[in-house]
């Protein structure tokens with residue numbers, strides 16, 4: 189900072205100016221009062237001298253005693269006030285005169301002082317002579333300018349000097365007092381604040397001023413503001429680099445660390461690894477048990493992960509249930525890295541699979557992991573992450589709860605999956621989704637209902653099976669929108685067919701519902717909305733759900749089912765027999781139909797004896813008062829056996845393959861018996 193800008197400098201200037209102004213004014217006042225006083229004294233002295241000698245002078249002039257007159261003149265001149273004395277008689281003749289022998293020459297200072305005193309240089313006094321009638325005698329006195337003014341001049345000089353010295357002294361004292369009381373503390377506070385601004389924590393701890401005055405309050409306020417700012421800074425840093433839910437690193441921090449590792453591997457022949465993982469069926473757990481339970485599960489998952497990783501590993505959460513682990517480049521070669529990473533992944537799979545108690549829910553979850561080693565040629569952080577993510581998808585596609593290393597063929601699969609996901613976003617709006625129906629028939633071959641099966645007529649790839657895109661829709665969160673379209677479109681079609689006429693034997697239509705969609709909070713109102721938009725009078729709507737969904741989310745499922753049952757919706761369990769449902773569970777659910785899974789029907793032809801399972805299913809259905817439908821019936825032998833076991837409804841290629849809705853309606857209108865001849 190420049191000297192002129194400093195408070196102390198400006199303060200010194202103000203003090204000097206003020207002291208000089210006040211000192212000057214008081215000196216002038218003092219000088220003026222001295223001037224009045226000196227002037228009065230001079231007048232008195234002159235008057236005294238004149239009045240003292242006037243009677244003798246009068247007498248001497250009257251007596252024409254020239255010698256005496258001269259003597260008196262000299263006596264008057266003895267008074268240093270006068271430079272010369274002249275006496276004139278009543279005839280105007282000078283009869284006495286005297287003057288100083290060596291008068292001191294006056295200078296400009298005495299001239300000014302004399303002028304200020306306001307005295308005439310020469311003054312004449314009348315001396316009355318009693319005998320003379322015509323005129324009076326006269327005493328003419330000339331002032332000694334130097335002597336008369338010297339008192340005032342020296343007084344003025346003394347005043348000016350003492351004023352100057354006292355003003356300078358006062359200024360110095362004031363400056364020192366103000367400097368130590370104000371300027372210096374302000375300077376120190378300013379220095380302290382400047383260091384605070386550089387986030388200097390040590391500096392913040394040393395208070396520069398502790399007195400309990402306004403500056404002390406200022407320092408306290410600054411300290412409080414700094415602490416708040418420091419806290420906010422730390423919060424911003426935490427938000428920028430950490431995941432708030434789990435306290436793990438976030439994507440940004442992970443990428444920075446990964447790039448540091450890439451830098452390291454470019455200089456040293458070392459190998460590291462990245463693990464990409466997610467919790468299997470997390471979306472279903474989250475949607476069905478609520479976000480609070482989902483959050484608790486993520487926190488527990490994060491803690492378990494941290495507990496089983498080696499020192500130096502960076503664990504991050506990228507969002508949702510996506511976790512990524514960086515194993516730093518410590519390994520000497522790819523082989524060692526792969527073995528270690530594999531062991532860690534196995535450990536993670538095991539640890540995570542231990543059940544988690546959250547409130548009253550005991551949650552069993554598993555994890556899928558994708559692994560990759562780095563560096564590979566011209567690796568970047570995003571390429572490494574993409575490789576690990578691709579390997580994760582492979583793990584999921586191959587049945588979840590495990591781990592896979594990335595290989596090149598996965599890249600192609602990931603590419604095509606990504607294309608599917610992108611295309612699905614547009615499929616509804618572009619009218620690429622189609623409804624197909626597969627007849628469900630009685631043992632007499634009469635079509636009593638149908639299952640709605642979705643198809644995607646892709647602009648370049650042709651007809652795509654739901655087997656290919658339903659899992660993509662589930663994983664990318666598009667399933668609810670797609671199935672909402674299926675619900676709405678099915679009911680619209682049924683209403684339309686009903687208005688054109690439907691066979692009386694055709695009584696129900698079943699629609700597949702994905703578990704993650706079924707467990708969403710808005711599901712009931714979605715179905716109600718579709719029912720309201722398209723009142724379907726003569727055909728029952730049946731929703732097909734899977735066993736595992738019911739077991740995992742029993743309370744929520746039962747609530748949803750009951751709400752929809754009240755609106756006339758029926759429920760069937762798809763793929764029955766492949767899950768773990770018990771009689772106790774099933775008896776509590778508002779179910780209507782059990783669908784025997786294709787995997788129990790197919791072996792009938794190969795003489796493998798699955799009939800005990802079919803018998804048990806039939807028995808369970810009977811006990812629970814449920815209808816049974818066998819799916820995947822392809823041969824007469826299968827049909828015969830199922831009929832013998834008491835099954836009355838069938839679905840399968842033996843009767844009809846799924847048909848485009850227009851073709852299906854044509855078939856339906858024919859009211860044909862669907863039995864191959």
Ligand SMILES: Nc1nc2c(ncn2[C@@H]2O[C@H](COP(=O)(O)O[C@H]3[C@@H](O)[C@H](n4cnc5c(=O)[nH]c(N)nc54)O[C@@H]3COP(=O)(O)O)[C@@H](O)[C@H]2O)c(=O)[nH]1
Nearest residue numbers: 641642653654655674700701702819820821822839840841
């Ligand atoms: N969540 C939703 N899932 C849906 C929806 N639409 C279909 N799907 C499910 O996709 C899976 C594959 O369906 P798809 O390719 O249509 O296959 C169905 C039938 O074509 C097939 N089938 C029927 N009979 C036979 C047969 O005799 N042999 C044989 N090999 N296959 C046969 O089975 C599928 C129907 O199975 P299921 O639903 O279990 O009754 C499938 O799992 C569909 O559920 C949708 O809108 N949402």
